[in-house]
Amino acid sequence: MLKELTKISCLKDNVDKNVTIGGWVRHLRPSGKLIFIVIRDGSGLCQCVIEKEKISDELFEQLKRLGAESSLTLTGSVRKDARSVGGYELIVSDAKVFCESTDYPITPKSHGIDFLMKNRHLHLRSQRQWCIGKVRHTVVNAIRQFLNDNGYVLVDTPILTGIVGEEAGSLFNVDYFDMPAFMTQTGQLHVECGAMSYGKVYCFGPTFRAEKSKTRRHLTEFWMVEPEITFIDLPDLLEITENFVSFIVKEVLDKNETELKTLGSDIESLKKITPPFYRLTYTQASEILTSQKTQDFLAAQLNEFKTQKQEIENKIAALETEAKGQIKQWRQDKIASELIDLRSDLAEIETKIENNPKHAKLASQFQWGKDLGGSDETIISLMHDKPVFVTHYPRDAKAFYMKQDPENPETVQNFDMLAPAGFGEIIGGSMREDIHDKLLARINEQGYKLENYQWYLDLRKFGSVPHGGFGLGVERTLAWLTGEKHIRQCIAFPRMMDKILI
RNA sequence: UCCCCGAUAGCUCAAUCGGUAGAGCGAGCGGCUGUUAACCGCUAGGUCGUAGGUUCGAGUCCUACUCGGGGAGCCA
Numbered sequence: 001m002l003k004e005l006t007k008i009s010c011l012k013d014n015v016d017k018n019v020t021i022g023g024w025v026r027h028l029r030p031s032g033k034l035i036f037i038v039i040r041d042g043s044g045l046c047q048c049v050i051e052k053e054k055i056s057d058e059l060f061e062q063l064k065r066l067g068a069e070s071s072l073t074l075t076g077s078v079r080k081d082a083r084s085v086g087g088y089e090l091i092v093s094d095a096k097v098f099c100e101s102t103d104y105p106i107t108p109k110s111h112g113i114d115f116l117m118k119n120r121h122l123h124l125r126s127q128r129q130w131c132i133g134k135v136r137h138t139v140v141n142a143i144r145q146f147l148n149d150n151g152y153v154l155v156d157t158p159i160l161t162g163i164v165g166e167e168a169g170s171l172f173n174v175d176y177f178d179m180p181a182f183m184t185q186t187g188q189l190h191v192e193c194g195a196m197s198y199g200k201v202y203c204f205g206p207t208f209r210a211e212k213s214k215t216r217r218h219l220t221e222f223w224m225v226e227p228e229i230t231f232i233d234l235p236d237l238l239e240i241t242e243n244f245v246s247f248i249v250k251e252v253l254d255k256n257e258t259e260l261k262t263l264g265s266d267i268e269s270l271k272k273i274t275p276p277f278y279r280l281t282y283t284q285a286s287e288i289l290t291s292q293k294t295q296d297f298l299a300a301q302l303n304e305f306k307t308q309k310q311e312i313e314n315k316i317a318a319l320e321t322e323a324k325g326q327i328k329q330w331r332q333d334k335i336a337s338e339l340i341d342l343r344s345d346l347a348e349i350e351t352k353i354e355n356n357p358k359h360a361k362l363a364s365q366f367q368w369g370k371d372l373g374g375s376d377e378t379i380i381s382l383m384h385d386k387p388v389f390v391t392h393y394p395r396d397a398k399a400f401y402m403k404q405d406p407e408n409p410e411t412v413q414n415f416d417m418l419a420p421a422g423f424g425e426i427i428g429g430s431m432r433e434d435i436h437d438k439l440l441a442r443i444n445e446q447g448y449k450l451e452n453y454q455w456y457l458d459l460r461k462f463g464s465v466p467h468g469g470f471g472l473g474v475e476r477t478l479a480w481l482t483g484e485k486h487i488r489q490c491i492a493f494p495r496m497m498d499k500i501l502i
Numbered sequence: 503u504c505c506c507c508g509a510u511a512g513c514u515c516a517a518u519c520g521g522u523a524g525a526g527c528g529a530g531c532g533g534c535u536g537u538u539a540a541c542c543g544c545u546a547g548g549u550c551g552u553a554g555g556u557u558c559g560a561g562u563c564c565u566a567c568u569c570g571g572g573g574a575g576c577c578a
Contacts, residue, residue, distance in 0.1 A: 031541090032534040051535075067529090083536070102529080103512075108539045109527045110514055114570055170576070186578095211576055212503075224578060336526065340515055347507080351572065354506075358574085373575080416578095428578060473578030487578095 005073065009043035011088040014078045021046060021090065022073040024125070025101070027108065030064045037063065038085055039074065040125070047084040048074050050092045063095060068104040069125070072097045110340075117488070121502055124492060131259035132482055132490055135252055139478060142251035143225050146244055147202050152227060155194035157187030157203040163452045170211045172220075183208035186471060187226050189401070189456055192432065195228040195467055196459055202227040212497050216486040217374070217424060219475060221495040228469035234413045234431050237468045238389050241417060241427060242275040244472075245387060249273040252481055265483035269385065269421065278388040280380070282372070282411065285390045288383070289363040289376055297383060298360040305356065309349045316342050371397040372416070377425055381418040391415040400442040401456075403431035403468070413468070419480040426477050429470020436460035 006019040023041030033052035038045055052060050066072070076092040105119050106126060116123045123129055147154075160174060161184045172183040187203035194201040204225040211218065229240065249270055252260070260267055280288070288294055319335045319342070359375040366376060372390065380388055392411040395404060402412035414430030433439040439460055443453050478490035488494040493502065 027539080029537050029540060030534090031537060034535045034537080036537050036540095038538085047538080049536080081536095083538080085538075104528090105512070107513060107528050110539095112514075112571090115513065207578080209577070213574095213576065214571085215573070218577075222578065336516075337514085343515090348572095351506085355573065362574090371576080374577085375574085424578095426578065471578060476578055 007043040008039070008041045008046045008086065011044075011046060011078050011086070011090075015080055015088070016077060018075065018077050018093075019090070020073050020075040021048075023071070025066050025068055025070045025072070027068065028064075028066055035060070035064055037066070037074075039072075039090075040130075045085045046088060046090055047081075047086070048076065048090040048092050050095075054091075054093055055095070059095060062097060062100075065100075066097065067101045068107075069101040069122075070097065071099045071101075113486075117494075120493065128263065129489065131256075131262050132478065132484060133492070134259050135256045135263075135482055136474070136478055136490065138252050138255045139248055139474060139481070140223075142248045143204065143244075143472070143474075145251075146247045147225075147227060150200070152200045152202045153194070153198040155191050155198075155201045155203050156205065157184065157190035159184050159205065159208075161190075163189065163456075170209055172208050172210045185209050186224070188228065188469065188471065191226055191228045191469070192456070192459055192467070195230050195469075196463065196465075199231075200227070200229050214497055215374070216479075216488075217476060219487060219491065219494055219496060222476075222487075222491065223474040224471045225474070226469055226471045228467065230465050230467040232431075232468055233466060234391065234415070234468070237429060237431065237470070238277075238279065238391075238415060239275070241389075241415075241429065241470055242277045242387070245277075245417070245427070246274050248477065249481065260482065263482045263484070265481060266421065270481065272386060273420075277386050277417070278384050280388060280390050281392045282390055282394065283368065283392065285372065285376075285380055286366055286368055288380065289366045294363055294379060294383075295360060298356060298363070298379070301382075302353065302356045305349055305353045309346065309353065312342055312346045312349065316346070369394045369396065374424060377416070377418050378422045381420055381424060382422045384418075385420055387420060388418045389415045390418065398430070400446050400448070401430075401432050401439070403433045403466075404438060415470075417470075419476075421480070423476070423480040426480060427470050427472045429468065431466065431468035434460055434464045434466055436464065 001022075004020055005022045006014060008021055008023070011019070011021075021039060021041055023039040025037055026040045026045065027038040029036045035050040037048045037050065039048055050060065050063055073096045074090055074092050075094040076090040079089055079091055080087065081089050104122070106116070106122055124133070160176060160181050162179075162181055171185055174181045174183060185207055187205065187207070191201055191203045194203075202225060205223065206221055207224045208221055209218075210220060227240070227244075229237070232240075253267070253270055257267065260270075316339060319339055322335060355375075359379065362373060362375055363379055371393070372380075380390070391414065392405055392408065393414055393416075395402075395410055395412045398412050398414055402414045405411045405413050412430060414428075416425050417427035417429075418424055419426045433442065436457060440457060443450060443457075475487040475490040478484065479487045482490070484490055488496060
């Protein structure tokens with residue numbers, strides 16, 4: 001059967017030919033003796049036109065009553081038509097229905113996030129989710145391609161682990177045959193072993209954090225790629241990172257322009273993502289945050305928000321006045337629907353207005369020594385049109401394995417990469433402490449159990465070399481590239497705090 | 503753990519001062535040969551999140567709880 005079917009994406013090569021497509025009903029409009037069915041088959045969308053006299057009365061009646069997401073095959077001739085979704089349509093001569101769906105819960109009108117998440121198993125078929133999934137596929141593929149083509153060897157690190165990469169308390173505990181174990185929160189420590197074997201390696205898989213974070217940037221299970229490279233210094237590492245990220249962006253622009261357009265992502269600004277990225281030290285970043293420039297920037301932003309709010313309120317008032325007058329029913333309906341959208345926009349802008357002074361205060365009170373907060377990162381990234389590397393964080397704010405900077409022992413040789421347009425951190429990386437005694441002292445300072453880290457210390461005993469790496473969050477990268485506000489839409493089955501659906 | 507917001511039909515939302523529960527979509531029936539979230543007519547659809555309280559009267563006011571959304575901290 002499969003061999004006899006033509007993919008919708010291949011219709012352009014079959015104009016005026018007779019083909020059969022197989023898929024699901026996205027939308028159906030009967031119009032007397034004519035039916036329009038928009039079919040999706042996983043490769044694209046196609047409008048099928050059914051004229052009553054061309055098929056049997058029985059079949060016509062059956063097709064006319066098909067609900068959304070009914071499955072069927074349709075046979076007919078392909079015609080180029082600019083009015084049609086995708087530019088081609090099928091003039092149907094025959095059809096075979098596999099499943100008549102009724103009461104499909106996701107309708108063409110808008111739905112709340114709670115409802116969509118409860119119907120996640122079906123929501124994945126919708127257009128936005130389909131587009132994000134296609135981009136995700138490209139991103140994952142680009143990650144593997146870049147690393148494989150540049151001499152990195154894949155090392156699969158364990159998901160069940162007995163040790164902690166950074167801070168405990170934010171890990172999922174597992175009862176491992178009555179022994180305590182954790183779900184991994186990073187493959188880094190293990191992948192370093194591989195680096196000393198192959199020189200350049202990476203691990204790529206799911207990772208788990210039990211942080212009780214309810215924000216648009218957090219999942220408890222997410223995918224992360226972690227390259228690790230030997231015989232490098234921090235400038236080398238930044239260069240590798242910017243080449244890596246630029247390659248991913250370029251691949252997505254090449255392969256998913258249609259999807260990006262549908263999703264409404266900012267293609268022009270993505271085209272600017274080429275090396276070099278901006279480089280700031282943590283100290284420079286903290287100076288920016290506490291500067292007058294930042295206060296002015298945020299004040300200007302606040303004014304912009306207030307203007308937007310006023311505009312929305314004016315629109316709402318005008319529509320409400322119009323709705324009170326004597327107008328046609330269809331116009332009343334349209335106004336009602338516009339009002340719903342406007343009120344939602346209004347709520348969003350009000351939240352921004354409410355948060356702006358808080359963020360301004362946090363930035364102005366920023367003290368050297370603290371980690372950069374989410375809002376601080378947002379401010380810095382909004383002030384730049386390309387990704388920003390923030391390097392040399394205070395040693396006390398960072399993980400034990402990060403290499404102390406010889407020139408400024410208060411800091412470590414690490415970096416965070418902030419995506420532009422306010423999305424914030426998508427990469428965290430560092431040079432690793434390669435001096436045995438310094439690492440040992442750090443493990444003791446943190447109060448970690450030495451026996452758990454003996455093997456990790458061995459890497460510094462037997463042929464230690466300068467090395468470093470980073471972790472890139474796949475869902476955060478996707479949210480940035482697609483313009484999606486929340487990373488829960490960037491993975492098929494998101495796991496969030498207090499929520500596991502199917 | 504803390505702060506803010508919310509919960510009304512299957513879905514998205516209205517309901518003015520505390521006074522008879524509303525609309526669109528979706529579903530069902532009928533009409534329409536070029537629709538793009540089509541359109542037109544009709545029908546069905548409700549324990550207003552839960553439990554108390556105030557009141558002649560509560561979707562509306564008060565208290566607690568539950569669930570959800572956004573943010574802080576933390577992070578990819």
